[in-house]
Amino acid sequence: MIDHVRDLASVRDATERLLSAAAKWDSAAISEPSRLPGWTRGHVLAHLARNADALVNVLAGRPMYVSAEARDADIARDAPRPLGVQLDDVRESAGRFEAQAAVPADWSRTITMRNGVTDSASRVPFRRWVEVELHHVDLGVGYELEDLPEEFVQREITFLTARFAGNPDVPPTWITNGTHTWSTGRRGDAEVTVSGSAPDLVGWLAGRRDGSALTAEGGLLPALPPL
Structure with a gap:
């Protein structure tokens, strides 16, 4: 809540x-x-x-x-x-x-x-x-992104993955920092899993980092539309 x-x-x-x-x-x-x-x-x-x-x-x-x-x-x-x-x-x-x-x-x-x-x-x-x-x-x-409060980072990832959910330009994707997992993108069975630290994930989702520090399994790192 x-x-x-x-x-x-x-x-x-x-x-x-x-x-x-x-x-x-x-x-x-x-x-x-x-x-x-x-x-x-x-x-x-x-x-x-x-x-x-x-x-x-x-x-x-x-x-x-x-x-x-x-x-x-x-x-x-x-x-x-x-x-x-x-x-x-x-x-x-x-x-x-x-x-x-x-x-x-x-x-x-x-x-x-x-x-x-x-x-x-x-x-x-x-x-x-x-x-x-x-x-x-x-x-x-x-x-830096690493200095952001932990609660904020977790909530911002949740907020941004929800924002991209259902977007036809983003493939069905799992996102995880090893502790929490989120889903995003258009509807369907996710084939790509993006893994990385929470700061790197929020940086990629928010357009602050290019995602080069992330790992994509099952496919390429999805290109995200601008916020």
Whole structure:
């Protein structure tokens, strides 16, 4: 069962880890490349801030973004700002998200994300946790997939394998870290088993690693569509 209160606490902890790490940068670091193609670290921080505000909209029953174009324009606009301004924005937008989450509401209700994706409101805090943790890794400042909380990694693998389940472009696949096993891909008997460490698996599923550290038995490592 999803515990949105516990997930909100995890979001708070992850945000503080990110802010504490970024506070040690020099002023030039904000304009250096992140691990995301075409994005500087400033783009990543700007996205995190605007994502928090977008999730406020979701919880309040409004469209997540005005449009895809407006989302991209806001990130491009905010990316070049000085480090201190960026960190204040991440902190303050996180506070707005936390305040909206504190408003009494039915957490079992259905909400709408980008591109018409629907989910339970109770999963929104976990979705925000995903944003903060993975984008902390994307900043390329020494926080790696191996540093992610174990609970988070297990849940993110479960979340992503469910996201690819039924996808006609992904063959029926078993995924295992030697302790847990998940299934994903289109319906049918799985012929391919992908094995590896939990960080390598979540990196591959989330598009952060190429899967070269994984082992595929019964066939080739499946090509995954972008998230």
